[in-house]
Amino acid sequence: MGGWPMLDIKYIRSHPEQVEEALKKRNLVGALDQFLDLDRQWRKILVQVEDLKKFRNSASQEVGKLKKAGQDAGELQDKVRQVGQEIKALDDQVKELETSMDAILLNVPNLPHESVPVGPDEESNLEMRRWGEPPKFDFEPQAHWDLGPGLDILDFERASRLSGARFTVYKGAGARLERAVINFYLDVHTSKHGYREIWTPFMVNADCMMGTGQLPKFAEDMFKIEGREMYLVPTAEVPLTNLHREEILDGADLPLYFTAYTPCFRAEAGAAGRDTRGIIRQHQFNKVELVKLTRPENSYEELEKLTADAEEVLQLLGLPYRVVLLSTGDMGFSSAKTYDLEVWMPSYNTYKEISSCSNCEDFQARRANIRYRPEPKARPQYVHTLNGSGVAVGRTVAAILENYQQADGSIVVPEVLRPYMGGLDKITREGR
């Protein structure tokens, strides 16, 4: 196959019913009928063309020998020339079939893990646990989109003048708070959880987007650079996971833990009217991401640890949250199992997603061709890739403003952030 096989083709061939069954959980029916048909054709023609190539190889050698011996090879040459035409025709067919098969497979999502609740949408999600208590206010709490402008640390009006809707200007202590959260997250994950800090390009090529599964299906969700095959990263998951694309890693080096801060750019197509106020849903937001490349046998263990790593920063910040296991209908395209972390947001009077931690198993590894050698001589296998927000920075700031607000509209700075804020313990209008 030329492109990016997503599900294991051999597995699909030998277990079509299981695959159909699994895809049904994701509301996909009959997705593979056509594929299996194409596959049969493909293999048939492949056998033919390889046979002809075998003939061409030996006949060409024969021609060489004849010529060296000073004999005439004209007849054989003519024959091979004819075969060459046939080969070209069949090769074209093979290529066409591969293109069609890729087109199908690239649009088929990952198969859900057996522990994932089956259901059509988020209604079937499963709450796993809660941490912390939502704060009780003895005054009318404000939303961050009122608190921020009130303190003159968030400026939505001027941001829209600069860039339009879904952008925010941070000012003074607000800007510093954003930066403090970024640094705090990176410090915790690198020094306490063993992740290696990476600084990545914020623009990547289409192969990367294909590798992690944003392309080809979700092109409209991203910002593409005019006139180039380049995209603004929608999440650091893309550059981090693709870091070892097309490589065979040494099994002794696994697992690999990466963390990176990047801004994230999303078109938010289809989200018109949702979360229009505040900094919850922006075209540009900051995030510290966690990515792991692991051996298949312990990727689920690693998912639990990764989720716990993301949870810990919320605990350290004292932000109440809950952990939700997404159902088959609510999971992302590339994921086999996803936990969402949802932080308490007083303005919504509910928990709001602040992190999404997924095990993609070998789905992305196949697309991006990331393999490892279990033992020195063993044949390469696909790694499992995991990713999780560790966590979204903008939403963290929103949560801090709302959960730590005081009656006078000031904000108490969470203790762990004060070293990052020059010792500032409270954001006030006067001290902004």
Next chain:
RNA sequence: GGAGAGAUGGCCGAGUAGGCUGAAGGCGCUCGCCUGCUAAGCGAGUAUAGGGUUUGUAGCUCUAUCGCGGGUUCGAAUCCCGCUCUCUCCGCCA
């Protein structure tokens, strides 16, 4: 932006008047031998993907791959065209 050079296996590095080179040689690595230990030495092995066969991710076999794509040819790592990337010099710039 202007001028030039180059892209070969895990690495280094041969290979251009096209033929049996998946690819010399070296290093590294694996296994075995040897050695009081270590080092050195000796021997063997050491790319990836796909198809066929098969109970089989074993074996056997075929095809493909010398940056990517196309062309010429009976036959291309070797010739031609396009692209990408890397490096050097000049200019410019944070």
